Amino acid sequence: MNRKEKSFKVVGAPVPRADGDGKVSGGTRYAADVELPGALWGKILRSPYPHARIVRVDASRAVRVPGVRAVVTGEDAKSCYIGKQIRDMPVLCWDVARFIGDRVAAVAADTREAAEEAVDSIDVEYEQLPAVFDPLEAMKPGAPLLHANVAAYGGAPKDTLATDFQNGLTRLAWKKGDVESGFRAADLVIEHTFRIPARHQGYLEPHASVVAIEDGGRIQVWMSAKNPFGVRSQFAYAIGVPEESIRINAVNVGGEFGGKGDGIDLPIAYLLARKAGRPVKIVMTYAEELTAGNPAHPTIVTVKSGVMRDGRIVARRLRAVHASGAYGALKSKASLATGHYVGVPYRVENSEFEFLQIYTNTVPGGYYRSPGAIATVFALESHTDLIARELAMDAAEFRLKNLIGDGEEDAVGHRLTDVRFREVFKAALDAAGWKKPKPARVGRGVALTARHISGGDTGVVLTAERDGKFVVLSPTIDQGSGTHTILRQLVAERMRVSVDQVTVVVGDTDTTTKDSGVRASRVTYVAGHAVVQACDTLRKNFLNQAARLLECAPGDVEYGDGKFWLAQEPAQQVSHNRVLAQLDGRRSVTVYEDYPYPDGVSYFCAQVAEVEVDPETGAVRVRRIVSAHDVGTIINPIGHQGQIDGSTVMGFGQGVMEELVIENGRVLNSNLGEYKLPSIKDIPNLDTVLLESAGGVGPLNAKPIGEFANNCPPAAIANAVADAVGARLFSLPVTAEKIYAALAKQGR
Amino acid sequence: MKRIVRLCVNEEEVELAIEPSTLLLDVLREQMGLTGARRGCESSYCGACTVLLDERTAHSCTLLAALVAGRKITTVEGLARGAALDPLQQAFIERNGFQCGYCTPGMILAARALLLQNPDPSEAEVRRALDGNLCRCTGYQKIVESIMEGAKHYRREKK
Amino acid sequence: MKFDLLEPATIGEATALLSARADARILAGGQSLLLMIRSGLVRPATLVSLNAVGGLAEITAGPTDGLSIGALATHANILASPLVRERAPLLAMAVERIGSTPVRNFGTLGGNLCHNEMGGDPPPALLALGAEAECAGPRGRRRIPLADFFTDYFSTALAADEILTGIAIPRQPAGSRALYLKHAMRPGDLAIVGVAALLEMDGGVCRRARLALGGVGPVAFRAYEAEKLLGGARLDEGAIDAAAEAAAAMCDPIDDAHAPAEYRKKMARVFVRRALRRAAAGEER
Numbered sequence A: 001m002n003r004k005e006k007s008f009k010v011v012g013a014p015v016p017r018a019d020g021d022g023k024v025s026g027g028t029r030y031a032a033d034v035e036l037p038g039a040l041w042g043k044i045l046r047s048p049y050p051h052a053r054i055v056r057v058d059a060s061r062a063v064r065v066p067g068v069r070a071v072v073t074g075e076d077a078k079s080c081y082i083g084k085q086i087r088d089m090p091v092l093c094w095d096v097a098r099f100i101g102d103r104v105a106a107v108a109a110d111t112r113e114a115a116e117e118a119v120d121s122i123d124v125e126y127e128q129l130p131a132v133f134d135p136l137e138a139m140k141p142g143a144p145l146l147h148a149n150v151a152a153y154g155g156a157p158k159d160t161l162a163t164d165f166q167n168g169l170t171r172l173a174w175k176k177g178d179v180e181s182g183f184r185a186a187d188l189v190i191e192h193t194f195r196i197p198a199r200h201q202g203y204l205e206p207h208a209s210v211v212a213i214e215d216g217g218r219i220q221v222w223m224s225a226k227n228p229f230g231v232r233s234q235f236a237y238a239i240g241v242p243e244e245s246i247r248i249n250a251v252n253v254g255g256e257f258g259g260k261g262d263g264i265d266l267p268i269a270y271l272l273a274r275k276a277g278r279p280v281k282i283v284m285t286y287a288e289e290l291t292a293g294n295p296a297h298p299t300i301v302t303v304k305s306g307v308m309r310d311g312r313i314v315a316r317r318l319r320a321v322h323a324s325g326a327y328g329a330l331k332s333k334a335s336l337a338t339g340h341y342v343g344v345p346y347r348v349e350n351s352e353f354e355f356l357q358i359y360t361n362t363v364p365g366g367y368y369r370s371p372g373a374i375a376t377v378f379a380l381e382s383h384t385d386l387i388a389r390e391l392a393m394d395a396a397e398f399r400l401k402n403l404i405g406d407g408e409e410d411a412v413g414h415r416l417t418d419v420r421f422r423e424v425f426k427a428a429l430d431a432a433g434w435k436k437p438k439p440a441r442v443g444r445g446v447a448l449t450a451r452h453i454s455g456g457d458t459g460v461v462l463t464a465e466r467d468g469k470f471v472v473l474s475p476t477i478d479q480g481s482g483t484h485t486i487l488r489q490l491v492a493e494r495m496r497v498s499v500d501q502v503t504v505v506v507g508d509t510d511t512t513t514k515d516s517g518v519r520a521s522r523v524t525y526v527a528g529h530a531v532v533q534a535c536d537t538l539r540k541n542f543l544n545q546a547a548r549l550l551e552c553a554p555g556d557v558e559y560g561d562g563k564f565w566l567a568q569e570p571a572q573q574v575s576h577n578r579v580l581a582q583l584d585g586r587r588s589v590t591v592y593e594d595y596p597y598p599d600g601v602s603y604f605c606a607q608v609a610e611v612e613v614d615p616e617t618g619a620v621r622v623r624r625i626v627s628a629h630d631v632g633t634i635i636n637p638i639g640h641q642g643q644i645d646g647s648t649v650m651g652f653g654q655g656v657m658e659e660l661v662i663e664n665g666r667v668l669n670s671n672l673g674e675y676k677l678p679s680i681k682d683i684p685n686l687d688t689v690l691l692e693s694a695g696g697v698g699p700l701n702a703k704p705i706g707e708f709a710n711n712c713p714p715a716a717i718a719n720a721v722a723d724a725v726g727a728r729l730f731s732l733p734v735t736a737e738k739i740y741a742a743l744a745k746q747g748r
Numbered sequence B: 001m002k003r004i005v006r007l008c009v010n011e012e013e014v015e016l017a018i019e020p021s022t023l024l025l026d027v028l029r030e031q032m033g034l035t036g037a038r039r040g041c042e043s044s045y046c047g048a049c050t051v052l053l054d055e056r057t058a059h060s061c062t063l064l065a066a067l068v069a070g071r072k073i074t075t076v077e078g079l080a081r082g083a084a085l086d087p088l089q090q091a092f093i094e095r096n097g098f099q100c101g102y103c104t105p106g107m108i109l110a111a112r113a114l115l116l117q118n119p120d121p122s123e124a125e126v127r128r129a130l131d132g133n134l135c136r137c138t139g140y141q142k143i144v145e146s147i148m149e150g151a152k153h154y155r156r157e158k159k
Numbered sequence C: 001m002k003f004d005l006l007e008p009a010t011i012g013e014a015t016a017l018l019s020a021r022a023d024a025r026i027l028a029g030g031q032s033l034l035l036m037i038r039s040g041l042v043r044p045a046t047l048v049s050l051n052a053v054g055g056l057a058e059i060t061a062g063p064t065d066g067l068s069i070g071a072l073a074t075h076a077n078i079l080a081s082p083l084v085r086e087r088a089p090l091l092a093m094a095v096e097r098i099g100s101t102p103v104r105n106f107g108t109l110g111g112n113l114c115h116n117e118m119g120g121d122p123p124p125a126l127l128a129l130g131a132e133a134e135c136a137g138p139r140g141r142r143r144i145p146l147a148d149f150f151t152d153y154f155s156t157a158l159a160a161d162e163i164l165t166g167i168a169i170p171r172q173p174a175g176s177r178a179l180y181l182k183h184a185m186r187p188g189d190l191a192i193v194g195v196a197a198l199l200e201m202d203g204g205v206c207r208r209a210r211l212a213l214g215g216v217g218p219v220a221f222r223a224y225e226a227e228k229l230l231g232g233a234r235l236d237e238g239a240i241d242a243a244a245e246a247a248a249a250m251c252d253p254i255d256d257a258h259a260p261a262e263y264r265k266k267m268a269r270v271f272v273r274r275a276l277r278r279a280a281a282g283e284e285r
């Protein structure tokens, strides 16, 4: 189906979600809701010190607490490590704990109260070690060392290790042209440094893990995870069993935003279950989430640009130093693939981009909706405004001068097709009234971003049922984005049935093909193509069989609404069921594909924030955020808009209030009263502009939408504040007291 | 020491043996299987555990079960009449007022508490009534739309 | 989290239980206490619930034209009370700004005052209204002027076996202008600074001013120094600035998750100025 054929019936309709009934009536089951007979509550003892040698663990008091069935310590898991790729994180620390919250021991008991009491009565003797928290400090020679031999860890990414630095973990780098000569040729060279704090994903469902060991040794798992296959392989490796002996059962995920791709608590639940001979459930408290989850990394970004008086950027160097935290286990390749965010939108002939991960004695960082983007976009887009100001150019004009056009090469050397950056950018400006007069203390700021999406493997089993229905067996967890509804719409469109006739069943690691999980805005692309491919094969089977029954060529068969007929003679019909009866094994189609990384396309979003600043208090009120997106065919408009609204508000939260305050390795704001998430009363007016064009790599020219509008609000807001009152912030979040301090410094 | 309490949940009376320190949330989830009250922050900030107590919005993570004996408790499981969803539930489905669904029972109950008192609320009143319920997925837009839609039915019923 | 729960039916029984058990604590709405227990900040062995004591949630007209609010009246009860709107609208303005709907539904005024968390909204309003705490204990009943009630962070003048039974509030003087302003990062957060101002005006001249601040020191306090400057003064910019300066000088804030100390102090000045300006202009919002 190409774009010309645009008479879609189901695609493009605001189809309500099939999972609605369960979600509005409480029936939807999440991991913590799984009740198994005899199940115990597990609870983890965590290190109170940022860096300490574990001298002795005495659990003798704990085992005597009534109701306690098992206690495990590092001794039970010596040399067991876990990780997405580099396995540098001990399942339970046995010699050294490296952050406040590191797992040291665990108990399983009949009740949660007993488990809590028992954990409190485990006596651990620690010998405190010197600790380091700031990545720039940690990089210095002589800084306290967290890991003696990083290269020796299983899965260490040999080609990107940054062991030339003290506490260095990884380095990703991109280079193009000759940046030094670019700087020399420039009329003006400007450098700024920005700091971005750690942030929690803020999903409401805390991590929950349930493990049961069957008599034959089969391990059953229910867990809030978005990538059952990835979790299974991490878990299998950590406990030294074959992957096939583990079944990760499907449960719903209560939001994840990157944070639920690791099975860190599974090995602990497993050890407890094995020892107690009963199933074990571990549910993190929210305080554990905030202190020992896997937040976005604190990052320091330094960016330097060489520009010409006419506004051309001729050279750029950017270095982002991420505090990895105590381990690299929670990110594949032990790094964040951030290159495309800084590389894409602008034309830069000479560039050098470097992203370092440095070990620190803080909570280990993981993924957070478009990992690394908030930090780099905030830095880059604030810097962009600062340059424009220096050149006395309008911030929008300056951007327009440097945005790449169709077929051009970006700053990291990708030649991109179907580029409509300037059009989308202008649409955002128009919708926001960029040039319109504004009241005093009101400012407008713009920021933009472009990103690639990922490919990878996935699969699907599509089966035609007797009653004319179709069942999609999918490995893709719908973590909330509505993927299953999109798959239903695609099948309905392709098979010409109503959407009610299509059911999506989520499989688990036993019943479905492998899949590399919900990530990197890839789901509609990979799962969508898989299902369309399955439809095409199934349709061919149907048409061939119908042709045989109608005694014609397959090309002469028309179909729809459960019937097949001869195109030239519509009265000549056969029913779906008759054709199906003769299909046998061909009524079910399995597709498993590894879809390529589409590196020649990049999707774009521009946002304008309008703020009002109270100069006496620094208080900033975001009045409005306009988001303009480059879209293809929108399969489900209400779901699509939901992604834009939700991600904009997430970006807004990171812009103005979200920060894990970490002092000497300790997270100070460990509840949701102090770690602030946007509430319903905080939300600015949101406006959306959608510009449709070609270039969608998804089925029917669909483009991704889940990880765009969250990236720009912090920079747009900071730029708007500078526009409103002249206060420029170099760190997030943009809070009243920082604006106040900046204004005071300017001697206002 | 455990004590016997009589709770009135979703218009049914149940007698349960509970510890005096047990929270309503734990009784609903662990003893009654009413998992629509979700375990979220457990400190009254997120609202995932919302129930109605005498038709007012309450966070079940901050109420002792023993102290609500005899009072009218409504969980999300108690809203539908047989197979028929409450109009608010229907509106949340039609308007896509949810994504991951974790906050949804709480949102619907908090909205119901408002609409029972005021079936013709302004958007600002909706926002105030839901100020104890966080959602991380939707950006709240579609939640407000869903409630405004659901309110139409509450107004009709009231007439 | 494990404790015993007792539910006395009278105040006498309640105070007797408190005297008998050193590790007991009063439970009202539980909105603060249960969180403190859950996070391990306090570990009482027994909670003495006041919920079964009759009559403690009533809001009644007081003898001298004022009103009396039972300690167990919830924030929602207060907002719904015509008597409060009529006789102490300043309190309603402050209570309206508290937390979120469920907290307003179940949190009590007594619990709020006894918990005495930095940045609470009712204390400055009640201080400006000149309220008194009505207390009961094994040694009898007593009244404590609210200005003496708050003693330190999370501490009050109540003895361990004493109970706050209610708050007595004189009627807001006729023709007075009163206003509560709150500065917070999100609407439902505790105040970075909360300012209550009550002005009795005579044309452009302030006959008497009462000014109280919260969030900017260990306890909410009356800014007497500022009040002195305001009494009898024409409320022009100069007088307002001087009063704001004096009020700010009395602040002694700390850093916390909501704001740094220095900023709180600066904001005290800004918000006192605003409150006075608006009250003087007759803007009661």
Ligand SMILES: Cc1cc2nc3c(=O)[nH]c(=O)nc-3n(C[C@H](O)[C@H](O)[C@H](O)COP(=O)(O)OP(=O)(O)OC[C@H]3O[C@@H](n4cnc5c(N)ncnc54)[C@H](O)[C@@H]3O)c2cc1C
Pocket (backbone or CB within 6 Å): A673, B043, B044, B045, C025, C026, C027, C028, C029, C030, C031, C032, C033, C034, C035, C050, C071, C072, C097, C098, C099, C100, C103, C106, C107, C108, C109, C110, C111, C112, C113, C114, C115, C119, C120, C121, C122, C158, C162, C163, C164, C165, C188, C189, C190, C191
């Ligand atoms: C999410 C959230 C947001 C909040 N936001 C705000 C806000 O913006 N502004 C604000 O002002 N407050 C705010 N609060 C605090 C709220 O007002 C208090 O939690 C509530 O008023 C406490 O009342 P309670 O009845 O629940 O007290 P409890 O939690 O039952 O008790 C609190 C303390 O007071 C003691 N106590 C209670 N009653 C008595 C009595 N009669 N005599 C002696 N001692 C007693 C208890 O022993 C305990 O130490 C917030 C609270 C939460 C949870």
